[in-house]
Each structure stands twice: as structure tokens, then as C-alpha cells.
Amino acid sequence: MATSSAVNLLLRAAVASCHRLPSTFRGVARLGSPGRFFHASAPARLSSEDKITVHFITRDGDKLTAQGKVGDSLLDVVVNNNLDIDGFGACEGTLACSTCHLIFEEDVFKKLDAITDEELDMLDLAYGLTETSRLGCQICLQRSLNNMVVRVPESSADVRQSVDIGKNP
């Protein structure tokens, strides 16, 4: 159906960055089915200028600290701050690679937005999956996530090319 295809295209284009996705379509994305519309309620007065600090623990155990705006994805934070995380975000947030796999602390994990079926499918292909794993390109910064610590798994894979990226390649 043409409308469904258009929604799919819009979602595909928008998943690269949380804040580029209109709130109406964020609701659709969370449901994971473009056929079932869901209108997400607007977040409580968040300014796009709010800075959120994120601490990344790299494969080598180094701590990289960076900031992003409310609504940025963790992929945006890595890219905008030019963080040196090998292979991270190879598909630019189109849910096609799993190289943005990150591991969250349990209390932070519970605060994250619900996972979509599409993210779940891609996450299943990630190396070193844990119960608190998510894909960084799908995680939008919000105030409650300020100062969170996220761990980069020891290895990851670009499932499009079967390329392994790890501490000891």
C-alpha cells in the first residue's frame, strides 16, 4: 500500500537521528509496525539546547566523555564529538549493521524508550549481547540519562559485510 510504503521510507530516513523524527512518527516507530499508528505524547518541556553528558567506556577500558543535546541519538554524540570508537555506526543509523551496540547499566537501561521490533532483530545479530544491550543509534538523549555510563562491547560486527571489529582483530 502506498501510504504504508511512504511511512516506511520516512521511518528509514529518520532512524539515523532521534530528533529528526517527528513525534507522531516516533510513536509509529516504537510500535514497530507502520500499519498501526500510535501518537506519542510530547516529552515534558525539553529544550533542544539542554546538554547531556555521556561517558563511553571503550574496548580498551578508556573513558571518553562527550555531550549531546536532548533528542540526539548516541550515534549523534559519537559522530558529533568525533569519538574514536572503531567501526561505530557503520550504517549511519539505518538499522543495518549492529556496530553501534552498547551495553547499559541496569538502572539506565530501565529508563530507555521501548525497543522496536526492527532494533530487536538487528540487536540479535550483535556480538556479546547482554540483557542490557541496545543499539546506540536508536537511543535518544533525555535529561534523565545525564551522566550515564555506556560500555562498548569487546567486539562488534558489521552484519552487512561480516566484518568483525574488536579489541584483538
Ligand code: FES
Ligand atoms: S548504526 Fe548501524 S544499526 Fe545502529
